[in-house]
Amino acid sequence: MSDRQGAAVVIIGGGVTGLSAGWWLARAGVDVLVLERGIVGWEASGRNGGGATHVYSPFGLEEQRLWPQMDELLGYPTEYQPYRIGVALTEPQLALARRWAEIGATRGFRWESLDSRQLKELVPIVGDNAIGGTYLHFGGHANPQRTVQAYAWALQDHGGRILQHTTVTGLTQRGGRVTAVETTRGTFDADTVVVAAGPQTGLFADMLGVWLPLAPARVEMIATEPIPLMSCGGVAGNGLYGRQTLRGNLVYGGGPHEWINVPDMAAPDHPNTPLVRNLARRLAELFPGAAHVRLIRAWGGIVENTPDGLPVIDRLASPGNVILATMSSVGFGLSPAVGRGVSELVLHGRCQFADLSALSLGRFAETPADWRDRAGWVSAGAPVAGAAAGDGADE
Amino acid sequence: MSEPVRRESDPRSIAGKAPRPERHVAVVVVGGGAAGVAAAVEAAEAGVEVLLVDENPVDNDTMAMDVPLYFGQRMQPSVRNRALMLERVVESNPALASAYEAGVDVQLGTCVWGAFVNGPTVQELDAPLLGLADERRSWLVGYDRLIVAAGARDVVLGFPGWERAGVMAANAAFSLLTRYRALAARRMVVVGSGSLGLRTAALALEHGVDVAAIVEIAPRVRGDAERARSLERRGVPILTSHTIREARGRVGEVESVVVVRMDDAGMPAAGSDRELACDTVCQAVGLTPSVELLALAGARLRFASALGGWVPELDEAVRTSVATVFAAGDCAGFHDAMLADPALARRQGRLAGLAVAESLGALGRRDAEGRRAKLDPEPPMQPPREVHGHWQAWLRSLIHAGGWEVNVCQCEEVTRRELVETRPPRYLAWQSPQMSARGLGTLLRDGPINQDQIKRLTRAGMGPCQSRRCREQVALLLAEATTTPVERIPLPTFRPPLRPLPLSVLWPGDEPPAMRGDWVSWFGIPTQFSPHWEAGMAMDEPTAHGRLIMSDE
Numbered sequence: 001m002s003d004r005q006g007a008a009v010v011i012i013g014g015g016v017t018g019l020s021a022g023w024w025l026a027r028a029g030v031d032v033l034v035l036e037r038g039i040v041g042w043e044a045s046g047r048n049g050g051g052a053t054h055v056y057s058p059f060g061l062e063e064q065r066l067w068p069q070m071d072e073l074l075g076y077p078t079e080y081q082p083y084r085i086g087v088a089l090t091e092p093q094l095a096l097a098r099r100w101a102e103i104g105a106t107r108g109f110r111w112e113s114l115d116s117r118q119l120k121e122l123v124p125i126v127g128d129n130a131i132g133g134t135y136l137h138f139g140g141h142a143n144p145q146r147t148v149q150a151y152a153w154a155l156q157d158h159g160g161r162i163l164q165h166t167t168v169t170g171l172t173q174r175g176g177r178v179t180a181v182e183t184t185r186g187t188f189d190a191d192t193v194v195v196a197a198g199p200q201t202g203l204f205a206d207m208l209g210v211w212l213p214l215a216p217a218r219v220e221m222i223a224t225e226p227i228p229l230m231s232c233g234g235v236a237g238n239g240l241y242g243r244q245t246l247r248g249n250l251v252y253g254g255g256p257h258e259w260i261n262v263p264d265m266a267a268p269d270h271p272n273t274p275l276v277r278n279l280a281r282r283l284a285e286l287f288p289g290a291a292h293v294r295l296i297r298a299w300g301g302i303v304e305n306t307p308d309g310l311p312v313i314d315r316l317a318s319p320g321n322v323i324l325a326t327m328s329s330v331g332f333g334l335s336p337a338v339g340r341g342v343s344e345l346v347l348h349g350r351c352q353f354a355d356l357s358a359l360s361l362g363r364f365a366e367t368p369a370d371w372r373d374r375a376g377w378v379s380a381g382a383p384v385a386g387a388a389a390g391d392g393a394d395e
Numbered sequence: 396m397s398e399p400v401r402r403e404s405d406p407r408s409i410a411g412k413a414p415r416p417e418r419h420v421a422v423v424v425v426g427g428g429a430a431g432v433a434a435a436v437e438a439a440e441a442g443v444e445v446l447l448v449d450e451n452p453v454d455n456d457t458m459a460m461d462v463p464l465y466f467g468q469r470m471q472p473s474v475r476n477r478a479l480m481l482e483r484v485v486e487s488n489p490a491l492a493s494a495y496e497a498g499v500d501v502q503l504g505t506c507v508w509g510a511f512v513n514g515p516t517v518q519e520l521d522a523p524l525l526g527l528a529d530e531r532r533s534w535l536v537g538y539d540r541l542i543v544a545a546g547a548r549d550v551v552l553g554f555p556g557w558e559r560a561g562v563m564a565a566n567a568a569f570s571l572l573t574r575y576r577a578l579a580a581r582r583m584v585v586v587g588s589g590s591l592g593l594r595t596a597a598l599a600l601e602h603g604v605d606v607a608a609i610v611e612i613a614p615r616v617r618g619d620a621e622r623a624r625s626l627e628r629r630g631v632p633i634l635t636s637h638t639i640r641e642a643r644g645r646v647g648e649v650e651s652v653v654v655v656r657m658d659d660a661g662m663p664a665a666g667s668d669r670e671l672a673c674d675t676v677c678q679a680v681g682l683t684p685s686v687e688l689l690a691l692a693g694a695r696l697r698f699a700s701a702l703g704g705w706v707p708e709l710d711e712a713v714r715t716s717v718a719t720v721f722a723a724g725d726c727a728g729f730h731d732a733m734l735a736d737p738a739l740a741r742r743q744g745r746l747a748g749l750a751v752a753e754s755l756g757a758l759g760r761r762d763a764e765g766r767r768a769k770l771d772p773e774p775p776m777q778p779p780r781e782v783h784g785h786w787q788a789w790l791r792s793l794i795h796a797g798g799w800e801v802n803v804c805q806c807e808e809v810t811r812r813e814l815v816e817t818r819p820p821r822y823l824a825w826q827s828p829q830m831s832a833r834g835l836g837t838l839l840r841d842g843p844i845n846q847d848q849i850k851r852l853t854r855a856g857m858g859p860c861q862s863r864r865c866r867e868q869v870a871l872l873l874a875e876a877t878t879t880p881v882e883r884i885p886l887p888t889f890r891p892p893l894r895p896l897p898l899s900v901l902w903p904g905d906e907p908p909a910m911r912g913d914w915v916s917w918f919g920i921p922t923q924f925s926p927h928w929e930a931g932m933a934m935d936e937p938t939a940h941g942r943l944i945m946s947d948e
Binding site for chain 1: 403404405407408409410412414460509511512514515516517518519520524526533535691807819820822823825827828829830833841842843845848851852854857858859861890891892895896897898899901902903906910913914915916917918919920921922923924925926927943944945946947
């Protein structure tokens, strides 16, 4: 049947959330097709700090359970490394680091307080400006680029399909369901559709007449030349998030984001700005022993945020065969668990291992159309384009 | 119906923290070579304020990373003497005097590491900015017009032993010989007999460096026959239909190079290996335009093999696709005639200077036309020839002579085989049947080959030299291994900083208080990391403006 080019599950978006969901489904023997506008993991999924320490999330426990097994489960390396160290240069930073640790403790994980001497022993490049820190016996980090490719390859190994360079242009609805996904490379029938399209997820919601408030922003990261490996590479603080890679590079991001507009399905630019200098300074403050180290690369990425900064992982009431998945800018580390959760929403209509009520779409039912203006989450350029409450759908 | 919208900016966003340039100038010219100086002088003489920056003298530590050129550790210790090198850079470039005379602000020893412009996802900048740096600090400069005259970079190829000190390339040798007078070489083998190779050999001889041989993969000399004969008369053998087998030596230095003749089938001829004593192997296979700054400034690039690879799209007035950005000299397109006659680059530079002055209103149209008419006409010349086929012939010969276990990327130690098999880096020590089944072939089934994707998987091109030594050969190898025309392999992206700079140099001393005070945690939505069992509780103190808009209050 060469002209039936569809799948039981069509996933829109080959980022880390869509790929993980597709991989879990393919493992379960489901016929799955991922449609990706460009190359898999090319946007925020492959451009982030690689952290895997999100125990505050409903997916947090599953995240912690899965990461140590991921290399083996996928059959490809993710560069996962366990544990995190928080470095504080000020009292408020110390309070924040401890708060992170305490959240872990609430969920049964162990952590220790570090004084400045202990910190220096563990992280030789911290300086006398560090006042203390935390050692988390949980959490960790991985290589985002390697991991997204691992999901994609493992998905294919289980019989799933990925179509790259394929942009979705529309959704065919009939009888309260989405029956097909229209693309630049033809129409694909689907029994179930997962929308995991990052900043563009809101545009798809619009097509379906569903209100999903999302505000995209541009964020930046920097990477240094390699330096000798520290015993724990998952060190962060001073408003930065990142890690030392297994190659030895210091890779860190953070700083003021720029709110932007993503008006259509095209891939947004992600240039850097002079913020790379501020990032360099923050990193040199965090690690005075590495102030002489050379910055060799910087990059940017586009993330989307919901009004409360928390994900939406939900199966729509109508059309009833659509699942929306946006991680609100924090998706990489949670991806093993989120993908599993989404696969369960597809297969069972609900997530069996976690309570996702906090991530429901319904919490934004009363969010006004001009919420970005009111929150000040707006671009300095053109006014907010695209999504407005209730007027998104033509049908 | 609804109340007027309250619009206060998010304190955790960039709003109100836009970077301030240290100064703003009408015109910045990047590069103090023939084209750059001519452009600066022309614009300044038209009454425009011009800042001319050139990164020479480059400090020793940067040179040692093969940045910006492939110096191959053949710098004499004198390059550490900044004052002396500054003197030599000025002495070796008499045209600079004309720039000083014309009132151009000339800043030497200053590199450009970034270009920042507004676009669809950046709206914060008041004006286009350049990131500049010297050896101590970095700063920002705003401009109305930018003229890029950044020159060209060597195309280099790997062979066994090319990691040794003493393997270098022609433009770096030219710079060390003529600009710094600090080339630490006694006996050199030159790779390539085109204009670049012949010039390199002649220059070496002039400066007292022996030339053990010129090696050429083509069956005959590619450059001017008369120049080649003159070199042969001076005792330089030219070995055509030859390639490099290996560079040998102890303690990481080049002490000899083994060359081999290639037979009619393009394979190493048995018994033809020959070892030539030398301390330096100078690759002079070709140059490619240095377009990284143009790319960052947003200029559209196109592939033109006859111009050395990726070049900016230019109109008659050497203006790029960005109305405020112009390009002149080798970075706008390199071919042999540019090497033979610096007047070509000068002419392009003057065109750029005039175009800039005209676009800023410093020159009327008629005046500009008049000045353009007075420029020497472009001399008649042969249309430049395509170069990538020749580069691919070199690469093929090096693969046949040296095999697949040769680093294509020195910084990250990625071999040709690891590249085409898309192996994860060796330090991961990863083995799995799934991984072994993957390679360029399986990637190709999923879409066109993409150098950035291969880079992420293999790390080829991710090292401190910022892929200066491997960018072109990775593209050539991918083209070769997938039988893709090299122009179909997308140019990998350039990212700032365009030079590897210490964190302490990039450090901004002038951060506004808001940049420090409002930068607390990653991203900074108050409830972003709050436990789901404490819904709505902020991780850090929400500020007055940081409130969440969840409902119509």
